[in-house]
Amino acid sequence: MTEISESATRAARDLRVMFSRLRRRIREVAQDADLTPSQESALSLVSKHGAATASALASAEGVRPQSMATTLAALDRHGLIRRSPDPTDGRRQLVTLTEAGQARVEGNRQARDEWLARAFQDRYSEDERGTLLAAIELLDRLSRP
Numbered sequence: 001m002t003e004i005s006e007s008a009t010r011a012a013r014d015l016r017v018m019f020s021r022l023r024r025r026i027r028e029v030a031q032d033a034d035l036t037p038s039q040e041s042a043l044s045l046v047s048k049h050g051a052a053t054a055s056a057l058a059s060a061e062g063v064r065p066q067s068m069a070t071t072l073a074a075l076d077r078h079g080l081i082r083r084s085p086d087p088t089d090g091r092r093q094l095v096t097l098t099e100a101g102q103a104r105v106e107g108n109r110q111a112r113d114e115w116l117a118r119a120f121q122d123r124y125s126e127d128e129r130g131t132l133l134a135a136i137e138l139l140d141r142l143s144r145p
Contacts, residue, residue, distance in 0.1 A: 015139075029115040030108035034078065038063075040108075042071045043080055043097070047105040051094040053086065080104060 027037070035043070045057055052060075058068035072095060075081045080101035086092040097105065120129055 026112050030111040038071050039074050046095055046097055051096045053092050
């Protein structure tokens with residue numbers, strides 16, 4: 001086994017810290033004051049999965065089914081989700097987004113994208129943005145198997 005270089009160790013630590021800060025900042029941009037972070041996350045999850053059961057959403061989110069049920073009840077009170085009978089199993093319900101829920105997810109996504117694009121525009125020169133794009137291509141290797 002090869003020893004890990006100091007530069008690799010530093011890059012790993014610095015990248016992890018930077019991504020953590022950037023993730024927090026991006027979440028703050030479109031954070032709705034009336035929803036908790038777990039409700040925001042569940043709303044996004046329903047958007048990604050389409051019609052899903054509460055237990056499937058809990059599993060995907062890595063939380064207990066009771067926690068997901070509480071989160072979904074809050075989203076239901078806000079009018080952001082709807083529940084309908086599962087056509088294959090009448091004992092279960094499928095959760096989907098309402099039009100208001102879909103609009104909220106899309107609005108948040110757009111606000112985050114606009115903030116990030118504006119930050120790149122305002123804080124970096126054209127050459128620096130080119131360097132960032134090249135670095136992103138290199139970093140993309142980390143996300144691949």
